[in-house]
Amino acid sequence: MKTAPIEFKPLSETDLPLLADWLSRAHLQKWWREDEITIERIREKYLPRIFGEDDARPFLVYLDYSPVGYIQYYHAWINQDWWPDKPEKGVLGIDQFIGDKNNLDKGIGSRFISEFVQRLFDDPEVTEIRVDPRPDNVRAIRCYEKVGFEKVNQINTPDGLAIMMVLNRKTF
Numbered sequence: 144m145k146t147a148p149i150e151f152k153p154l155s156e157t158d159l160p161l162l163a164d165w166l167s168r169a170h171l172q173k174w175w176r177e178d179e180i181t182i183e184r185i186r187e188k189y190l191p192r193i194f195g196e197d198d199a200r201p202f203l204v205y206l207d208y209s210p211v212g213y214i215q216y217y218h219a220w221i222n223q224d225w226w227p228d229k230p231e232k233g234v235l236g237i238d239q240f241i242g243d244k245n246n247l248d249k250g251i252g253s254r255f256i257s258e259f260v261q262r263l264f265d266d267p268e269v270t271e272i273r274v275d276p277r278p279d280n281v282r283a284i285r286c287y288e289k290v291g292f293e294k295v296n297q298i299n300t301p302d303g304l305a306i307m308m309v310l311n312r313k314t315f
């Protein structure tokens with residue numbers, strides 16, 4: 144059987160109503176922190192990312208030609224307050240979610256994250272990719288472990304406690 148294709152399309156301004164709709168859903172409010180979910184606030188936060196004025200690079204994830212989620216990467220060494228070990232140049236971080244709760248736990252997240260990190264490692268300068276799930280986000284932690292991320296330790300971030308998980312180019 145043919146596998147449904149995954150695509151990553153740079154987020155665009157016309158995607159923001161969909162993003163706001165997803166972010167207002169209960170399964171995301173628990174795990175994806177937004178101060179306020181109005182279209183104005185979402186524009187204010189995500190337009191700079193779309194226009195490259197923010198370090199986060201945002202993408203919509205498509206599964207079988209339909210939008211299924213969101214993923215972004217950022218340069219971990221730029222926001223050094225976040226990580227206690229002051230990551231070196233070449234270390235990226237990623238954040239992601241699935242928009243519809245009916246799509247959770249079907250292996251979709253681990254599949255698109257695997258494809259996304261593979262593309263990030265296509266850049267020879269990228270040495271390591273990190274995620275920082277909350278300690279009680281067992282679904283996300285399990286998903287990241289399936290991709291190959293390893294738990295390093297518990298860290299205290301500006302958003303609260305998180306588990307630092309790392310995927311190293313050498314072991315991926």
Ligand SMILES: CC(C)(COP(=O)(O)OP(=O)(O)OC[C@H]1O[C@@H](n2cnc3c(N)ncnc32)[C@H](O)[C@@H]1OP(=O)(O)O)[C@@H](O)C(=O)NCCC(=O)NCCS
Pocket residue numbers: 170171174175239240241242246247248249250251252253254275276277280281282283285286289
């Ligand atoms: C995190 C996320 C992207 C993962 O995508 P996903 O498609 O749901 O993940 P997968 O199906 O690939 O893997 C989830 C795993 O967690 C397991 N799992 C789910 N709930 C669990 C629980 N309460 N305890 C233990 N394992 C659990 C699933 O069984 C599955 O493991 P398995 O394949 O070995 O059975 C998605 O769940 C999501 O968007 N969550 C809400 C937002 C979020 O938490 N974002 C991440 C912030 S760090």
